[in-house]
Amino acid sequence: MKMTKAKLLKTCLLIAGMLFIVGCEQGETIAPDNGNNNIPRSFKPGVFIINEGNFGWGNGSVSFFDRADSKVYNHLFQKANDRALGDVPQSMFIMDSLGFIVVNNSGKVEVINMESFISVNTITGLTSPRYFLPVSESIAYVSDLYSGSVTLVRLDDFTIIKTIETGMSTEQMIKIGDELFVANWSGGNKILVIDIVEGKLVDTIAVIMEPNSMVLDKHRKLWVLCSGGFLNEEMPGIIRIDPVTREKEKTFRFSMLESSPSHLCINGSGDTLYYLNNGIFQMPVTETEIPSDPLVQNGKLFYSIGIDPESGIIYAADAIDYQQKGKVFRYMPEGALKDSFDVDIIPGSFVFNR
C-alpha cells in the first residue's frame, strides 16, 4: 500500500509528537552498549553502578557509565570473567589499581583488576558481607549483616587476619583519624567506634533505630541517617555527631513514623547532604531544620542515589518492577533532569571513579 503524502506527514508528526512526549518525560536517553565482549578501554573517569539483582537469583552485575562519551557498559564482570558475579553484589570500593566488589549473599569479596575487570582474587569465608573499607596500606575492614563482627582482611594475600566481635550487625564504615565508625544498622541503633591501631571496639554511640547510611562533612562532622526501624519502631532522624568528642550535636527528626529515609550522601565539597525519602531531598549542612519538600519528586520510588563528587550531579536509580533492567536518572545539583540510561536489575549503589 502506498502512503499518501498527507498520511505520511500525519504519521511523521505523530511519531515526532510521541518522541517529544517521551523526550519531555525522561530527558535524553543514553543507549547502553550491549556488545558482547564490550569492556571500556579505561574506567576513568566514570561511574560504576552495582546492580544487586534479585535475592537468591544470582543475577547481580556491575555496569559502568563512561562520563566522557556518555556510554553505558553492562555486565562487566560477566564479560571480563566469563562467569556470574554472584548473588546480591552490595557495594564496591576502589583502591588504586584494585576494585573490591562485596557480594553479599555469596559471602565473598571479588578483587578485580581495575584495568581489565578481571578477578585476581576472591576473599571468601565471610558470612553476609556488606561494605569493604581499607584503613591502611595493608588492612581492610569488612562489615557484615549477620556475623555479629567485622572482619579484618590482609591486602597483600587477601586472607582473613581476624574478626572483631561486635555482637550486632555492621553496615557502613567511615574512617576518621585512627578510628573507624561503623553503623549498626539491621535491628540496631548504635554507631560503633573501633580503634584501628589496637584493632578493638572502644565505644558505642546510641543513635536512632537502624542507622542505614553515614557521611562526613567538610567540618569533619559525622552525619548519620536512621530509618527508625524496619517495623517503624521509632521516628526516623538524622543525627550530627562530633567524631572527636563522640557527642551527638544535633538530631533532626522526620515527621512521619512510616517513612523510611535512606541513602544519605554528600557532595564533593562536603557542604550539602542528599537522601532518599520517597523523593530526593537536599539539605545543606548548615540547615537547622529538616527539609519539607523534595528536590526531585516525580512519582518514582527511587531505589538508590549517588552524588558525583566532581560535578555534583545526582544519580538516582529506578528499579522499576525489580525484575527488569533498572534505569538511572541524572539530575543537576539543583534538581533539573539531565538524562537517563539503562543499567541492570536493581541498581543499588554508585561508585565514582576519578
Next chain:
Amino acid sequence: MAYLAKHKKGILILPFLLLMQWSSFSQGLNDTLEIQEVRVNYSSVLSMTAYKKTRIDSSIIAKYHSRSLSELLAENTHLFIKTYGQGGLATSSLRGASASHTMVIWNGVNINSSMLGQLDFSLIPASFLDEVEVFYGAGSIRDYSGALGGSVHLINEPDWANRLNIELSQELGSYHTKKSFVSGAFGNSVFQSQTRLFYHASENNFKFLNREISQDPVIQERKNASFSQGGIIQEFYLRPSSSHFLIARIWYQSSLRNIPTPMVVTHVDGNEKQKDNFLRSQVNWKYYNKKITVNTTAAWLYDFLNYRNRIAGIDSDNLTQTITGRTDISYKLFQDIKLNSGISYNYNHIVSANYLKPAERKHISAYFIVKKDIKQRLNIYMMARQDIYNGKMIPLIPSLGIDLKLLRDTDLHLKANISRNYHKPTLNDLYWYPGGNSELDEEKGTCSELSIDYSGSSGGIFSYQAGVTAYRSKIDNWIQWQPGEYRYWVPVNLKEVLSKGIESFLSCRLSHTRFSVSLRANYAYTSATNMKTSGSSDMSVNKQLVYVPIHQANAHIKVNTVAFMVKYSYSYIGKRYVSSDNTQYLPSYQLGDLSISYTYKKGSRKAEFNLLIENIWDIDYQAIAYHPMPGRSYFLGIRYFFKKAEASRRR
C-alpha cells in the same frame, strides 16, 4: 446409579470416554488397577465435558509410585512445574497464571496453603493417589472459586472387588536416595480399608559442573539439598446399603528439607531448613439414587511450617488450621436436564511469627449448575458461583459451556466455554508484617476456550485420541510484591496479564493379546504477557512473564508385554525469561527418562523389578537460574504384590 445408567446407554460423552481409555490401557496387564464400578469422588457428580480436563488414572500413576505429584503432573499434563529438583519446592503455572492460581482439591477439599495460596507439589507422593484430574481454566468453578489458572484434583477411590491387597516396595537410587512404600487394603463389597505409608529420603548430593565461581569450570557436589518425607494415609469406605457411602480419610505427613543455595553462593552447612508437617482429615457421606445424589463432606486441615535460616537468625513458625464443610446435590430433573448445586464453608485460622496477630478468614461459597442435554448431541452447562469472604460478597462468578458432538457416529466434539472468576488475595498478601496490604482487591480473571477433541478405534486393537484447545485468559489486578514507599515489600494489584495459547494432545494405543504399544504426547504454547505499565520506564509491557515457557512438550512411548514394560519419556521446556523486560533468559532443555520393568507373577502374588534412568542423556540444565539439576541418575526398585479379589465383578 447415574453413572452406570449413562454408561449402559452408551451415551457417555466423549471426553469422558476419552479419558476412560487411559484406564482401559491398563486392563489385562495391570490387574491391580481396574475401573471402579461405583465412583465415590466428587468428579462423578457432574462431569464437566465442556471444559478442558486431563485425567491421569491409576495405571499412569502406578508408573510414578516412587515419585511425587510434581513429576507426575510435569510429564503428563500441560501444567508447567517450576521445580528446584527432587525434594525441593515445586509449584505450578497453568496457562501463565501464578502458583496461587492453581487450586489443589483433595477429594473435594481445597488444600492450598491459605498463607501462600499455593501448594508444594513435591510434598505429595504419587503413591497416595488413585486418580488425578486437571481442569484448565474454568472447569474448576464447579469445585472452587479462584482457580484463575486451573485446578488439580487429587482423588482416592476404593476398590470394592478387593478382599486383601498388600504391596511392599523399595527403591534405591543415585545420591543415596531411598524410597519405601507399604500399603495394605482389605474388605468386602460393603467395607473397605486402605492404609498406605511412604518414606522418601535422599542426600541429593549429586555432582554438577559449576561454571560460575571461577575462570575454569569446577565439578562440585550439591550440598545442603537433602530431604526426608514420611507419611501415612488411611481410608475407610463403608457402603451399608446400595444408596449410601460413608468415607473417612486421614493423612499425616512430616517432611524436613535443607534448602540449597544457588551455585553462585558459597554454601554454609545446614543453614536453611524447612519443616512441613500436616494432618488432613475428612469424612464424607454420600447418598444417591436414580434421581439425586447428595454429597456431604467435613474436613479439618492442620498445617505447620517452620522455616529456619541460622545466619539470618530466622526461626519462624507458621500454623494454619482449616475447617471445611460442603454439601453438593445433583438432581436429575428430567432425562435431559441435570441440576447441581452446593454450598461450602471454609474457615482458616493462622498463627504466624510473621503476622502481628492471628489471622482468620471465613469463606462461604454457593454454586448452581444446570446441564441441558439436547438430542444427546449437545450439552450445555450454565454455572454461577457466589462467594462471601468475611461477610463481604465478591462479584458473581458465571460460566457458560457447550459440548457439541459434531458427527452422529464419530467421537468428534467441539467444546467452548467462557467464564469469569475471582481470586482473593492470600492471607500473606493481606496480613504479612510488615507489608501486608489489607486494601488489596481480588484478582479478576476472564477466560474463554475452544477445543476440538477426537477419539476413535479400529478393529478393537488400535485406539486413538487427539485434541486441540485454544484459549484466551486475562487476569486483572494481578497481585505482585515489590518494595513500597517505606522500603519494605508490599503486595499491590500491579499487573494485567493476558494469556493466549494452544494446547494439544495425542494418544494412541495398539493392543494385541501378547503386547501393547502406546504413545502419548502433550504440547503447550503459552503467550502470557503483562499488559499494564507501571511507569514510563517500565519495559515489561507486552513481554512474556518470567518463568513461563512459551513452548513446552512431553511425550511417552510405552511397550508392554506380559512380563516386560519399557517406557521412554521425553520432555521439552522452552526458554524461560528471568527478567520481566525479557532481556535475560534461561535456555531451553530436553530431557529423556527410560524405565524398564519386569514382572514375575505366580497365582495371587506378583513381583516387579524396576529400573528407572532419569536424564538418560546426562543433560546439564537449570530449571531455575543458578540451581543445578542432577545428571543421569539411576533408581532400582522392587515391588511385591499380594492380591485377593472377588472372582467376578458384582455388577
